[in-house]
Amino acid sequence: MSASDISTLAQPAGIASRILLVTGDAPIQHALAALLREHELLICADPEAAPAAAVRSDVDTIICHQRVPPASGIAVLREIRRAHPRAMCLLLCDRPDPRLLLEAINEVEVFRLIDLPWDNTGLRGAVADAARGGRALPVLGSEPPTLDETDSLKRHVSLVVVDRDADAQQRLRDVLQPVYKLHFAAGFDRALQFMEQHETGTLVFATRAGDGEIMAPLKALKRSHPQVTTIAIDGQNDTDLALELINELKVFRVLRRPLQPTLCRQYADAAMARYWRIKHNPQAAWRVIPAAGARQESTQSLPAALLNRIRGLPGRLIETDAR
Numbered sequence: 001m002s003a004s005d006i007s008t009l010a011q012p013a014g015i016a017s018r019i020l021l022v023t024g025d026a027p028i029q030h031a032l033a034a035l036l037r038e039h040e041l042l043i044c045a046d047p048e049a050a051p052a053a054a055v056r057s058d059v060d061t062i063i064c065h066q067r068v069p070p071a072s073g074i075a076v077l078r079e080i081r082r083a084h085p086r087a088m089c090l091l092l093c094d095r096p097d098p099r100l101l102l103e104a105i106n107e108v109e110v111f112r113l114i115d116l117p118w119d120n121t122g123l124r125g126a127v128a129d130a131a132r133g134g135r136a137l138p139v140l141g142s143e144p145p146t147l148d149e150t151d152s153l154k155r156h157v158s159l160v161v162v163d164r165d166a167d168a169q170q171r172l173r174d175v176l177q178p179v180y181k182l183h184f185a186a187g188f189d190r191a192l193q194f195m196e197q198h199e200t201g202t203l204v205f206a207t208r209a210g211d212g213e214i215m216a217p218l219k220a221l222k223r224s225h226p227q228v229t230t231i232a233i234d235g236q237n238d239t240d241l242a243l244e245l246i247n248e249l250k251v252f253r254v255l256r257r258p259l260q261p262t263l264c265r266q267y268a269d270a271a272m273a274r275y276w277r278i279k280h281n282p283q284a285a286w287r288v289i290p291a292a293g294a295r296q297e298s299t300q301s302l303p304a305a306l307l308n309r310i311r312g313l314p315g316r317l318i319e320t321d322a323r
Contacts, residue, residue, distance in 0.1 A: 017131035
């Protein structure tokens, strides 16, 4: 890799975090160098060299443009995650195909998706959140729980499904009920009643664009209890909704209709394992903190009594709302 492939654009005193920017776009390089001048910003114009650069520089955060010919940003981030899982991934893209955003969730677990043109305040906030998450230990890997942990999960931790669709309920019942304590609810309030009484590790919910009945309270739930993993059932090709799922709900996985039994089981197992890891390593919850917009929307649109019930659920790990 030549000197032109990776260079330091900013190294101020008292570095807040170390960021690797993967793009060959000169205007983006210079704009972010100015915007993020309190951080150490490294730039890599060669997408094939990015994973090695991330490891060598031990970066906290990756900011990758979706257009990094000959590769895609998703492909680059996938390789970086394998090589340097500590780093938090941000993806820059302009109104992408919703199917690409599903890959960003299911395959890369992108921490934030930055819609172009970016908002300076929002981008700086995303970088600050990513830096904090990148330093949270331990890294949330993909290794399965031990046999004893798996047995405890199955006996004591529930999985809640919020979906009125009878076919989806039956498919999930067939696949998951033999394995997990499963509960179905028609709406968030009924799901919350169950969560108040039983330890819940994963919440599976149906999405509908603009559905404040489920989306707003879920955002409040994720702010107070980021360890509860969420799986969205999405039947729409809606870019705005996909952005919301990534940034403000920190959805762990997305299932598409009609539900595929193999994926349902695979995603449920991974989600419950993720819950278990964060529960036993609370500092790692910073790696799955949603964007601040979630807090603002939930406090503005939800009744105080409902917010208090959500915040009062057992198992709160960190005071995220006080940030």
